Amino acid sequence: MIRISAIRRTTAASLLLAAVVSLSGFAGCRPDPTPPAATERTVTTGRSVGTSDRTATDGRFTLEVKPSSSDPTTISVVVTDTQSAFDKMTDEQLEGLIEVRADAPVLGTIEKLSEREVSFSPSFPLLAGQEYLVRFLRRTEPGANRLECRYRVAAPEAAPAPTVTALYPTSTVLPANHLKFYIVFSEPMQPGEIWGYFRLDDLDNNRPVPRPFRHTELWSRDRKTLTLWFHPGRVKQGVNLNVELGAILVEGRRYRLNISGNWPSARGTPLGDDITRDFTAGPADHQQPDLAKWKVTVPAAHSSSPLVCGLGSPLDWALLHSDVRVETTAGRPVVGTIQTSNNESTWTFTPQSAWQPGRYRIAVGSVLEDLAGNSLERPFEVDVTDAKSAEPTSAGTRHREFTIQP
Structure with a gap:
């Protein structure tokens, strides 16, 4: 087995030959747009043999790409000969028989499995949505056929955006000394500097309410439910913030809680649409439940x-x-x-x-x-x-x- 690397081969030609492939989602074989050299012919005959492997053949040699069943970004490339062309080939001669590349060749390992079969295995997964050219190059036989196919790694399906599944309390009238909201998401959201994603608007005066929220993140264990507090110092009468900035809510006024659609989930997908909840401030409530x-x-x-x-x-x-x-x-x-x-x-x-x-x-x-x-x-x-x-x-x-x- 040979480990091909840029250290062992410093020339551009050898780098092109030192490739290891990870692929998934075969798109089919088609001719190389670059005309082949006059001394060799290119065969791009390809056929689909199912979802797990693809082939191109010239009658004697068969080039086959086998995506992993458990990881579609990882493949092995196998070349099979009906005769015994690989029997006496040295490690040096094996190098460059198979090339896989996009903008540049990818590195990997080539291995002789038998006198009739060599394998090319990936060192790293390929990029989703990227197309790669796979070639079998018979450099030691002037005028021999060259097999090649193009393969595209399937792009992952776009993940659905997170959503706000519930927002409590559900009433459209809240006491003027209302204290907190519970926001329930469909998946964990990105924690940290979240306060820029919230805004409370005074709809009657067409302006945001200054500094309404307590900047303490309180998440449920599954990180799907956030307790969003109004600052208690703005709610309690006679407390410094209440005196300096005034109460957050004023009885009779209409308000809107805004949650920015730019807030990303833990996996990085934003909400997409702004979430709003309109409500009216009712009389303050100072009675204990009974x-x-x-x-x-x-x-x-x-x-x-x-x-x-x-x-x-x-x-x-x-x-x-x-x-x-x-x-x-x-x-x-x-x-x-x-x-x-x-x-x-x-x-x-x-x-x-x-x-x-x-x-x-x-x-x-x-x-x-x-x-x-x-x-x-x-x-x-x-x-x-x-x-x-x-x-x-x-x-x-x-x-x-x-x-x-x-």
């Missing part, structure tokens, strides 16, 4: 009907999935799926198995909060001078019991 006020619709025994909870107002989409569950009164979890609807003001639990008669409870983490950050535990804005209001009402998990009747 589990006791939920309207619970209890399903029938031995059915798989959902347990439906009317929450009274929209709550945090992510926390409704992570911090609300159903269990027996003994604390054993009930397996099922969670859905939200009605702008995240309805929570639905569908059991995996039919309901059995008995006592159950809805377990809710005290961190569950509304769109303004008011949780079961405490309001978002706390008067620290008031010791009573500064203390959390309770921590841990809250429960709301219900019974499935026989």
Whole structure:
């Protein structure tokens, strides 16, 4: 076996002969546009023998390209003789028998497999979408045929652009002290300097809202969901940024959240189209959610009907999935799926198995909060001078019991 390299052969002629091929997707054989020398003839007869190999032959010699079944950019090139032309050929004579090139020859390894067969193997994959010329050169026999074919490596199919599959909250009216959005993508997005891809516009005044976002990236584990925060210092009354720059949202005004279509996914493909969400700022919300006020619709025994909870107002989409569950009164979890609807003001639990008669409870983490950050535990804005209001009402998990009747 010979390893051909530019170090061993410094002349241009030998570089042309030192080629190793990686190919995929045969486009067919056709004549070399450059006329052959007068002392040799070019045969470009080619035929397709399937998707995994292509050939050109002059009756005695056969030039065959075999793309790898597992990697279409990698091939081997095999020349077969009906006689025994390769039997006594030296390594030096083997060099240059096969040439593969695009703008320049590619390097690789040539190997004598038998007295009738030599192989040319790739050192590197070929470029997708590139056409290559493959030649079998019988330089030692003046006037002999030269076999050659052109092969094009298939260009990869264009990958679909990433999309925003969901954006929460879904309501078109958000409290003036709204705190955060959840943006769900179809695939992981490129992290890092992402803030240039976001803009909040005041539609009534036809201008962008200055410095609305908290510059902290909070991604889900699969990096498909981003929590986009308004800066809390702009939301809380009396805080420096709120005093200096004013509130982000003003009740009654219309706004538009813009996500730039230039934002690329982790694999480098941009969103393509800008994503927008229009909403109106409603009254500020300073009331804590109250589990006791939920309207619970209890399903029938031995059915798989959902347990439906009317929450009274929209709550945090992510926390409704992570911090609300159903269990027996003994604390054993009930397996099922969670859905939200009605702008995240309805929570639905569908059991995996039919309901059995008995006592159950809805377990809710005290961190569950509304769109303004008011949780079961405490309001978002706390008067620290008031010791009573500064203390959390309770921590841990809250429960709301219900019974499935026989």
